[in-house]
Amino acid sequence: MADYGIEIIEKKIKDRLFIELSRTGLLFRLFSRIKDDISIKDKFTRKDYSNDGKLMQDLIGFRITTYFNDDLKIVVKLCEKLFGKIELVYDEPNTEVFRPLRKNMICKFPDEHSSIFSDIKISNPEYELIDNTFEIQFRTTLSEGWHEVDHLMRYKCKQDWDELTNESRMLNGIYATLETNDQALKALFDDISYHHYKSKRWEAMLRNKLRLRFALQELNSEILNYLNANAIVGKELFKINRDKIINTYIDSTLSFPTTFDNWIYFINNFFINDEFIKSITPEFLINEFDLCEKSGE
Known part of the structure; x- marks a missing residue:
């Protein structure tokens, strides 16, 4: 006992x-x-x-x-x-x-x-x-x-x-x-992510690319419309290495709810730096991102 x-x-x-x-x-x-x-x-x-x-x-x-x-x-x-x-x-x-x-x-x-x-x-x-x-x-x-x-x-x-x-x-x-099935499973979801990227289904692309436990909350309509009108930004989102994204977050002191919006704000701040997405990022997240970047200097 x-x-x-x-x-x-x-x-x-x-x-x-x-x-x-x-x-x-x-x-x-x-x-x-x-x-x-x-x-x-x-x-x-x-x-x-x-x-x-x-x-x-x-x-x-x-x-x-x-x-x-x-x-x-x-x-x-x-x-x-x-x-x-x-x-x-x-x-x-x-x-x-x-x-x-x-x-x-x-x-x-x-x-x-x-x-x-x-x-x-x-x-x-x-x-x-x-x-x-x-x-x-x-x-x-x-x-x-x-x-x-x-x-x-x-x-x-x-x-x-x-x-x-x-x-x-x-x-x-x-x-x-x-072991082979483990590799095939990852490859399958990578293919699914690419399929949704090509179809501009941005939520589905993010869900299958990042493979996180996302909250049941839809993507902000402003972000959705912006990505539909600016395919180059969507392409950048898709092309960034997943491991690099996740490890950057883990290495930080950040902790935020796993929503599509928050992860796009995070990816934009640390990898893409698109001005429109930055302009609609909530102020509290901007402050958290700034603090995180300063602590890493």
């Missing part, structure tokens, strides 16, 4: 993660767990932990699943900003060898949580070989189910697979299919 102090640490870190991820507007799901006593003992039997060597690092674990695979690196970068990273394992695809890709980060507890954990260890000898760290795993929604099956049915009972080379390759092959 988890110590109440551990539950507090898990909740506070999860709350911080959720708030920061929600600020981005990205499509994601967030899961967390605390290892129970059985899981801790099981891991102690499988791993060589010691007081003068390596300690268990994942008493508390989080998993962030993104809807699109190109959001994984964006989320990893965000987590690196939020927490003290100890280790990052982020496998890149290898054209010569196929294997499931690991995307895990080990982070140190924030200082205020480390002191709580130190007190917990003093009164709980079973935590002696556990470090003041937590793990974050990064997955896509398509690969999430495969990883769950693999972890429970193969990773935790590797001896069952010793003589099953073909079956193991088949299981990996299923992952390969999901």
